[in-house]
Amino acid sequence: MIQFFNVGKRYPGGQHALRELSFEIPRGQFVFLTGPSGAGKTTLLKLIFREEVPSEGQIVVNGRNVSSVPPGKIPFLRRTIGVVFQNFRLIPRKTVFENVSFLPRILGADTATQKRLAHEALDRVGLGHRLGAFPLELSGGEQQRVAIARALINEPEILIADEPTGNLDPELSKEILRIFEEIHHRGTTLLIATHDRETIQRIGGRVLTLEAGTLSGDQLLPSPRDLRSEADTDLITSTESDLATEGEPL
């Protein structure tokens, strides 16, 4: 689903933000990406949806080498990848509907389809009644949920979120994570960058840790649900042994 082969990224005039990164995220996995400020988390996410291109190595997403996608085809790549940005990136002068339906609109969907899709996506985050509101009329948590609805509108196979709970109080953070878990249960692959160790411990799953641009950890934490039954524990063990082989050269 997402494969990195010896990926490096150097910004113009800068040091390497990422170096020699190799890992693989299989379909349907729930992955946290953590590490100190400046470790390269945002850069790694941007490489996946082609906001940045790698300086070295290859990135394959859904079997497609993302660096070789021509610029005109990038909206099609993004059709399969939903992105929730840390600062929401909602357009203030556009309504919730216009913000959420941006991707289907540029992909050529008619207005009725855009409305239906926007409604469905907003319903999933509990905001189906706010189509006509402007972003600044919403609370921070509501804006974050609109950003999630926009990322979900095309039923992406992969959902990427950069510090999605960074500016939210603990109750809203839990609500956002509950939405992510629900999305995951529908089969979506999730990659969430966060500093929040408490959230990671509570939700569990796979945790990739970046330090100074390199991968310093790849752990599988049990989730509270997994601990409930032996069958689930077996599942964790087999996934762990699968992961153990993932660092092998391909």
Ligand SMILES: Nc1ncnc2c1ncn2[C@@H]1O[C@H](COP(=O)(O)OP(=O)(O)OP(=O)(O)O)[C@@H](O)[C@H]1O
């Ligand atoms: N557009 C850019 N131009 C030059 N250098 C950049 C750019 N974006 C990031 N960097 C540098 O790349 C490194 C990694 O930055 P990145 O934003 O990926 O870190 P991060 O782990 O997301 O940090 P944070 O937790 O603070 O968001 C940093 O040293 C940063 O200064």
Ligand SMILES: [Mg+2]
């Ligand atoms: Mg960042």
